[in-house]
Amino acid sequence: MFKSPRIAVVGSANTDLTTFSDVFPRPGETIFGKSFDLGFGGKGANQAVAARLCGAEVAMIAKVGNDLFGEATVKNFASFGIDSTHVRIVDGVSSGVAPIFVEPNGQNRIIVVKGANDILMPADVDAAADTLRNSDTIILQFEIPLETVYYTVHFARQHNIRCIVNPAPAAPVRLAELAAADYFVPNETEAEAISGLPVHSIDDAKKCAAALLQKGFRKVILTLGARGSLLATAQATEVIAPFQVTPKDTTGAGDAFIGSFSAFLAEGLPEQEALSRANLYAAVSTLRVGTQKSFPKRSEFEDEWNRRTAKL
Numbered sequence: 001m002f003k004s005p006r007i008a009v010v011g012s013a014n015t016d017l018t019t020f021s022d023v024f025p026r027p028g029e030t031i032f033g034k035s036f037d038l039g040f041g042g043k044g045a046n047q048a049v050a051a052r053l054c055g056a057e058v059a060m061i062a063k064v065g066n067d068l069f070g071e072a073t074v075k076n077f078a079s080f081g082i083d084s085t086h087v088r089i090v091d092g093v094s095s096g097v098a099p100i101f102v103e104p105n106g107q108n109r110i111i112v113v114k115g116a117n118d119i120l121m122p123a124d125v126d127a128a129a130d131t132l133r134n135s136d137t138i139i140l141q142f143e144i145p146l147e148t149v150y151y152t153v154h155f156a157r158q159h160n161i162r163c164i165v166n167p168a169p170a171a172p173v174r175l176a177e178l179a180a181a182d183y184f185v186p187n188e189t190e191a192e193a194i195s196g197l198p199v200h201s202i203d204d205a206k207k208c209a210a211a212l213l214q215k216g217f218r219k220v221i222l223t224l225g226a227r228g229s230l231l232a233t234a235q236a237t238e239v240i241a242p243f244q245v246t247p248k249d250t251t252g253a254g255d256a257f258i259g260s261f262s263a264f265l266a267e268g269l270p271e272q273e274a275l276s277r278a279n280l281y282a283a284v285s286t287l288r289v290g291t292q293k294s295f296p297k298r299s300e301f302e303d304e305w306n307r308r309t310a311k312l
């Protein structure tokens, strides 16, 4: 009934070094953490993995360093069946890494060292042009040079390919260069930083999304964590209800949302259902520790979706 969507991610790949701790050190202080997890991450790679686990054919366009992490990252893509033809291993720069600190309530703080992600250039997009032209959807984030993000948005528009921009982490940005994207998908923090408006409530989120639409975006999706998500267009604004969970680790939940949403939408599901499913996919990802390793497989997700929506 549904076609298998083809999704390309032009973005980052990191190795996540996650420490779980009840408290965090003050300057000059040494403390003991509770536990540690080493895993594959990077907003781009995470979104690619989520889309793949949801059933899409996925191609990754990225750069990693010529080090242990870089080689392992390429193997990791292969293990998921993600096309890594355009993942280049480059000398003279480290792979991207992300030390992550997770509090007992699952909340995280992340420091990203971009490394090779920072030299993914427009020329790399041109080198992957055939793959990109064959895609239904291109996904972008902000862990690569903004110049490359702008270039890829224009490429997508020129070739009539759906384009999803996730402005994460937030950065000062020329919004006009992104306005040709089909979906602009910030979380609350990113939306605040980019719009200059606070997002503490659903009402705030609606105002913020309206302000972003004024900047020229056709569709804005705000991810609101435990409050679900919000879709705003020139015609209407709709809150997509959350699914309740008790999170262990929220790292990568936003990426789970975007990767799964892109796959659900590209396989032909209606936008609202794709968003609702993405809300659940992201919620389920918080129940396990780690980033990519916390993302459910499609069959596991469908069981949960059927269970949660049976009485709706």
Ligand code: RIB
Residues within 6 Å of the ligand: 012, 014, 015, 016, 040, 041, 042, 043, 046, 097, 098, 110, 112, 143, 251, 252, 253, 254, 255, 291
């Ligand atoms: O969104 C979570 C991701 O942010 C982590 O995997 C980390 O690598 C950073 O990119």
